[in-house]
Every structure is written in structure tokens, then in C-alpha cells.
Amino acid sequence: MNMGRRCSVFITYCAAVILFCVPRQSEADETISWEDSVREARSGHPDLVSASEKINQSISSKNIAESAYLPNITGTVSELTAKKGSSRSGSQSSETTASSSAGTAGPKKNHSTQYDYGVDGKQLIFDGFKTVNDIASAKMDITGAEYNYQVTSSNVRLRLRSAYVGLWAAEKILAVSEEIEASLRETLDLVRLRYEGGMEHKGALLTSESDLARAVFEVNQAKRAIYLAQRQLTKELGRDKFSALRAGGEFGIKDADRERPDFENICATVPILRQLAAQKEAAKYGVKSALGSFFPAIYATGSLGNSGTDVFPERNGWSAGTSLSIPRFEGGSNAASYQKAKAVFGQAEADEKSGRDGVIYTMANTWTVLENAIDNVDVTRIALKAAIEREKIAEAEYSLGLITYDNWIIIENNLVEAKRALIASERDALMAEANWVQAKGGTLDHDK
Numbered sequence: 001m002n003m004g005r006r007c008s009v010f011i012t013y014c015a016a017v018i019l020f021c022v023p024r025q026s027e028a029d030e031t032i033s034w035e036d037s038v039r040e041a042r043s044g045h046p047d048l049v050s051a052s053e054k055i056n057q058s059i060s061s062k063n064i065a066e067s068a069y070l071p072n073i074t075g076t077v078s079e080l081t082a083k084k085g086s087s088r089s090g091s092q093s094s095e096t097t098a099s100s101s102a103g104t105a106g107p108k109k110n111h112s113t114q115y116d117y118g119v120d121g122k123q124l125i126f127d128g129f130k131t132v133n134d135i136a137s138a139k140m141d142i143t144g145a146e147y148n149y150q151v152t153s154s155n156v157r158l159r160l161r162s163a164y165v166g167l168w169a170a171e172k173i174l175a176v177s178e179e180i181e182a183s184l185r186e187t188l189d190l191v192r193l194r195y196e197g198g199m200e201h202k203g204a205l206l207t208s209e210s211d212l213a214r215a216v217f218e219v220n221q222a223k224r225a226i227y228l229a230q231r232q233l234t235k236e237l238g239r240d241k242f243s244a245l246r247a248g249g250e251f252g253i254k255d256a257d258r259e260r261p262d263f264e265n266i267c268a269t270v271p272i273l274r275q276l277a278a279q280k281e282a283a284k285y286g287v288k289s290a291l292g293s294f295f296p297a298i299y300a301t302g303s304l305g306n307s308g309t310d311v312f313p314e315r316n317g318w319s320a321g322t323s324l325s326i327p328r329f330e331g332g333s334n335a336a337s338y339q340k341a342k343a344v345f346g347q348a349e350a351d352e353k354s355g356r357d358g359v360i361y362t363m364a365n366t367w368t369v370l371e372n373a374i375d376n377v378d379v380t381r382i383a384l385k386a387a388i389e390r391e392k393i394a395e396a397e398y399s400l401g402l403i404t405y406d407n408w409i410i411i412e413n414n415l416v417e418a419k420r421a422l423i424a425s426e427r428d429a430l431m432a433e434a435n436w437v438q439a440k441g442g443t444l445d446h447d448k
Contacts, residue, residue: 118305128295144278150271
């Protein structure tokens, strides 16, 4: 066996080993359905985790507001040391003096120590209903945070659906692009055969070669588009690492109201409007709370304690009573807080009205776009069916020399555009459906 043959055998062997060891891309890809995508995003999407933590923050704020109703109890321990005959106090000290008395000598204290132990309590009785309204406002903040979670879930669903549909469409475009490439290779073979037989001009041959080169480019472009779509879907699933995903679903519109809905009635259930309503109610309680700052605050007070010169004194005492705190002059801060609270309420009221008007228009717009998109899918399907039939006839006629290359290539290009138009119309319809679901407040739970 000569050296050239050995090299050829070795190269063939290496290629076989590489082909066997390296898995195909399609085998490594993970196929995921839309339902699985929804479940995964619902369980771990970071935006939903953030919205959930906002609910926990609001709950903690409510607990803080409610704590004003609970007794405020403090304990005190003090030790006071003072020299005898002096009003000054300081740390405990001792001095040793000599005594002239016979047979006796030792330390002599010249200070006294006072030990005090006490417990003081304070209970709110009345504060102009400020605490009541603070608690009510905090509860509405919890409600608003819960609706904010639904709004976040709705936004996540829209982005997730957009990513999933984008991957689905990219896969369809790749399949059609590969089909077009294969068809153009056959076209080039036919044109080359006719050119070599003197039945076709060189311009037709060069045009076929150019069309094939573009088809190859579009196949590679479609593959890169799939990679980007996989990146986007991985992100919207909430995954930490990239996954080579495949969309496992098929085209189909599930949420389409062919009759015009009652948008005014539907908008009452939209989470964003419920959130705005909750914010308005919280602001209204905020105004009442600010007004309560002008009223006096009444507390019940009490204390219990022991005091004496022993470390654990037995002498005890207690006291009970009420205290009244009346705001007289606070530099205008209460008045400014009240005016600010009124402005916040006015803003929330205007935001709710503006939001309602915007939601109604958005629903009407997205529904209209969806209906048009559904009708357009039917039109493009009919157009594709006609283009396929025309292409079959034109190919046969060109093979028999009944039509020129220029006429045939126009029909071929029409078929290519018809195939792409159908994918685009189906993608647009799916996205229009996603926008419609989001406009009427559909969350990730919409797909349960």
C-alpha cells in the first residue's frame, strides 16, 4: 500500500471516528412544550421572585404599623455611686485608712451606692385615628403588591410567549430555507443541463447560481436566528445557563373572540387597574393618617420597680396614669405632610382614570390586530396553495420548453415568497394572540 493510499485510509478513519463521537445538534437539543415553558417560568423566573418579595415587604410594613397598638415595655437597670457629703456621682471606689484604735485596722467606706430596677409600660389609647388609617393603608399596599405580582406575571408571559413563538418561527424558517435550497439546486441542475445543450442562455445559468448562493446564505442566517431565539427563550425561562432548545408545539390560535367583546366589562378584572385602584385607596388612607397628626395622642402609662442600697433591693414601688401629647408647633411639617398626602391621592386618582382609558383602548387595538392576523393566515394559506400548483405546472412547461426561464423563475420566486409569507402570518397571529391575552390581564396561570 503506497503512502498516498495510507493517508487516504487514515483520513477516512479519523472522519468516521469524529462523526461517530460528536453528536448531532438535533440530538443534543432539548425539546420543550409551551406548557412546560410556562411551568418552569412560573416556578423560578427572577421577576416573579422580585414581585413576591415586594409582597413580603408590604406584609412587614403592615406588621410595623400594627405594632403601634401593642404595649411598649422597657426595662431599666441602673447603679448610682456617690461620695458621702457630695452631690457628685461616679464609679464605685474605696480607700484604706489606718486606725489608731488598739488592735484594729481596715478599710472604711466613704460612699453610697443606689440600685434601681424598673419596668415601664406605655399603651396607645387614641391618636386621632392615625394608626388605624396607617394600618388600613398598609393593608391596601399588600393588595397592590399582590396585583403587582399578577401584572409581573402577565408581562413575563408576554415575553415568554414572544420568545417561544420566535423560536418556533425560526425553526419553520430554517426548514423552509433548506427546502428552498434543495429546490434551487435541482433548478440549477436543470438549467445547466439545458445550457449545455444549447437551449438556455448563460444569463439564466448565472441567475440560478446566484439564487442558490442566496439560498445557502439564508439557511446559515436561519441557523443563527435559531441560536438567538434559544438565547432569548433560555432567559425568559429564568435559567442560569444557555440551553439549546427546540419548540415542541404547533401553530394554533386558542384565545380568539371572533365577536367583539365588552371591553369596559373586561377591564374590571385587569390586574394593572386593580393595582391602581389599590394604590388610590392606600393614598386615601394616607390623607386620613396625615390629618390624624393634628389630634392629640393619649397613652396609658405604668411603671414598676425596686430600689435600694442592696444589689437586690426589696423596696418596691409602682405608678399608673395617662399622658396626653398635644401638637402645638412642629415647624409646619404636619401641614406639609397633609398637603403632600392629598397630592399623592390626587395623583393616584388621575392615574387610575388614565390607566382605565389606556387599558380599554389597548384591548380594542390588540383584539383588532388579532382578528386581522387570523384572517391574514387564511389568505396566505390560500395563496401558498395556488403558488404550489402554479409551480408544478410551470416546472413541467419549462422542462418541455413551453415557457422561458424568465417566466418560470418568477413563478418559482412567488412560491418561495408564499411559503415565507405563511410563516410570517402565523407568527404574527400568535404574537397578536399573546398581546391580546396580556392586554386583558392574562397571567402565567392563563395556560393552566
